[in-house]
Amino acid sequence: MVLENTIEEREFLVIHPLDDVQEQKIETKHLGPMKMTPAVRISLLVLRGYLVLMMLLVLYHVLDLAGAFGKA
Amino acid sequence: MNYTSIQSSAIPATPRGIVVRNRWARNLLSFLMVFGPGLIVMEADNDAGAVSTYVQAGAQYGIHLLWLLVLLLPITYFIQEMVVRLGIATGQGHAAMIYTRFGKWWGLFSLVDLQLLNFLTLVTEFAAIALALEHLNISPSIGVPVAACALTLLVLTGSYRRWERIVVFLCLLDLAWFALAFYAHPATGEIVRNTFVPSIPAGGLTASLVFLVVGIVGTTIAPWQLFFQQSCIADKRLRFADLKWARLDTLIGATFTIIVAGCMMMTGNAALRHGFSFTDPAQMAADLGKVFGPWFRTGILLLMINAAVLGTTAISLSSAWAYGEVRGWPHSLQKSIKDAPGFYGVYVLCVGAAAGLVLIPKAPLQLIILSVQVLAGIMLPSAIIFLQLLLNDREMLGERFANKPWNNVVNWTIIIVLFALSLVLAIQVVAPKLFPAG
Numbered sequence: 001m002v003l004e005n006t007i008e009e010r011e012f013l014v015i016h017p018l019d020d021v022q023e024q025k026i027e028t029k030h031l032g033p034m035k036m037t038p039a040v041r042i043s044l045l046v047l048r049g050y051l052v053l054m055m056l057l058v059l060y061h062v063l064d065l066a067g068a069f070g071k072a
Numbered sequence: 073m074n075y076t077s078i079q080s081s082a083i084p085a086t087p088r089g090i091v092v093r094n095r096w097a098r099n100l101l102s103f104l105m106v107f108g109p110g111l112i113v114m115e116a117d118n119d120a121g122a123v124s125t126y127v128q129a130g131a132q133y134g135i136h137l138l139w140l141l142v143l144l145l146p147i148t149y150f151i152q153e154m155v156v157r158l159g160i161a162t163g164q165g166h167a168a169m170i171y172t173r174f175g176k177w178w179g180l181f182s183l184v185d186l187q188l189l190n191f192l193t194l195v196t197e198f199a200a201i202a203l204a205l206e207h208l209n210i211s212p213s214i215g216v217p218v219a220a221c222a223l224t225l226l227v228l229t230g231s232y233r234r235w236e237r238i239v240v241f242l243c244l245l246d247l248a249w250f251a252l253a254f255y256a257h258p259a260t261g262e263i264v265r266n267t268f269v270p271s272i273p274a275g276g277l278t279a280s281l282v283f284l285v286v287g288i289v290g291t292t293i294a295p296w297q298l299f300f301q302q303s304c305i306a307d308k309r310l311r312f313a314d315l316k317w318a319r320l321d322t323l324i325g326a327t328f329t330i331i332v333a334g335c336m337m338m339t340g341n342a343a344l345r346h347g348f349s350f351t352d353p354a355q356m357a358a359d360l361g362k363v364f365g366p367w368f369r370t371g372i373l374l375l376m377i378n379a380a381v382l383g384t385t386a387i388s389l390s391s392a393w394a395y396g397e398v399r400g401w402p403h404s405l406q407k408s409i410k411d412a413p414g415f416y417g418v419y420v421l422c423v424g425a426a427a428g429l430v431l432i433p434k435a436p437l438q439l440i441i442l443s444v445q446v447l448a449g450i451m452l453p454s455a456i457i458f459l460q461l462l463l464n465d466r467e468m469l470g471e472r473f474a475n476k477p478w479n480n481v482v483n484w485t486i487i488i489v490l491f492a493l494s495l496v497l498a499i500q501v502v503a504p505k506l507f508p509a510g
Contacts, residue, residue, distance in 0.1 A: 011091050012098040016105045017309045018232060018406065019088035025163035031468055034173040034461070044178075047454055051181070054450045054498055058443065065439055 103317045108236045109304040110321030113297050114329040115243035119383025120200030122291040123376055124353050126333050129284055130340020131350035136273040138266040138337060141330050144292045147486050149326040151456060154463045155298050156318045159305030161473040166302040167394035170458055183398055189447045190296055190391045194426035195440050197380040202430050204376040207354045213431060220427035223384055224420055232307055232405040239385060245378050246332045252371055253335035255364060256342035286497040295451045296390040298459055303393035307404050392419040449497035453490045
């Protein structure tokens with residue numbers, strides 16, 4: 001009962017995020033590059049190779065379709 | 073904190089806050105104030121390319137692939153939920169995070185890839201606007217520049233809130249797809265069955281079906297979405313306490329988008345039922361207009377333009393935010409042109425160049441569309457890998473915001489599936505002869 005009365009007396013102020021005081025976020029600038037295990041490092045290296053290969057493949061295909069090699 | 077519990081006698085004279093008297097009203101208002109980025113990022117992904125893909129799926133395979141959309145709902149939500157956490161925790165955009173935590177090579181690669189893919193996608197958006205305008209008997213040489221100017225004015229008001237309200241309104245215009253889908257009298261029983269019971273369309277698992285399935289997955293989850301929502305959350309300055317509402321916003325956005333996509337498929341299905349063969353969405357609109365009336369045709373064409381406009385503003389902003397973050401320029405919709413010239417310059421350049429390219433006679437649009445599909449397929453899984461690694465970065469995020477073990481199981485499963493699909497898409501487009509004809 002007491003609790004209900006207390007709630008009834010309360011009011012809530014709702015503030016839009018853009019009108020609110022700016023909150024302190026997690027600081028990332030001092031962290032630098034992420035520490036990675038050798039497995040993650042190797043996986044990212046493989047991913048880099050895959051992406052470069054695929055991009056070259058796409059570039060070749062697009063140039064081919066555009067008639068850069070004199071076939072299209 | 074976004075809300076403060078205070079005694080009625082002690083309400084501070086805060087000019088921009090709203091006082092409410094019960095928790096229910098407080099929660100509703102808090103949600104409405106946070107609502108926006110989740111709906112926009114999801115619905116803007118139902119862009120011109122998505123309209124084309126979904127109606128094509130309906131026109132070729134009926135509503136047999138509705139179950140696929142249901143499967144994509146949790147995938148889109150889980151991916152974007154990670155972005156929400158990262159954005160709220162750090163208050164920074166995705167491009168800045170990749171630069172900070174993975175170094176220059178990956179930072180530059182992600183940025184260049186994003187900018188290239190975004191620009192090519194923007195060209196397809198304007199191509200769709202031009203196509204729809206042509207069918208509405210409006211000259212694209214007038215309509216496309218007008219659309220580009222309107223899209224530029226949309227962001228130049230110096231108010232995030234104004235931009236958000238207009239874009240949320242444009243998102244809600246997509247409710248008209250419900251009217252189109254249901255006016256076409258779909259069989260309710262079939263819809264329910266195809267939504268919840270996975271089935272393969274008659275004709276079996278052909279190469280063209282596989283290609284379309286990959287296309288649907290690719291169009292439902294796009295790389296720019298990761299960059300866009302995180303930057304949008306940072307720009308809106310969402311607070312730690314807003315996390316649950318931002319998650320709800322994202323879930324509502326994902327659900328709304330998937331249902332709208334289903335309605336597009338059902339509209340395409342009407343073309344199949346009436347024996348029209350599919351060439352493009354504008355032609356399909358013209359065909360269906362003969363059956364259901366001119367308003368049906370006009371409705372589809374206007375919704376195509378709306379989809380392209382939504383896609384264009386979101387994609388251009390993701391480019392402008394990402395570039396601004398990496399260059400250290402001021403990058404906020406809250407700033408005026410004078411205060412953030414680089415940020416607005418990138419936006420205007422993206423919109424203007426894409427619109428200009430579309431107006432060039434004999435521009436290689438088909439080649440551009442093809443490049444978008446392949447590049448998106450290549451970029452998406454790798455972008456999600458970085459997201460996953462960032463969300464496991466306990467040194468940065470701590471236990472509160474980092475992924476839980478169940479998050480990781482779900483996300484790695486999604487990554488493996490997306491990698492397999494992207495590989496299929498890339499190989500199929502680059503070397504189509506490797507696959508049997510469908």
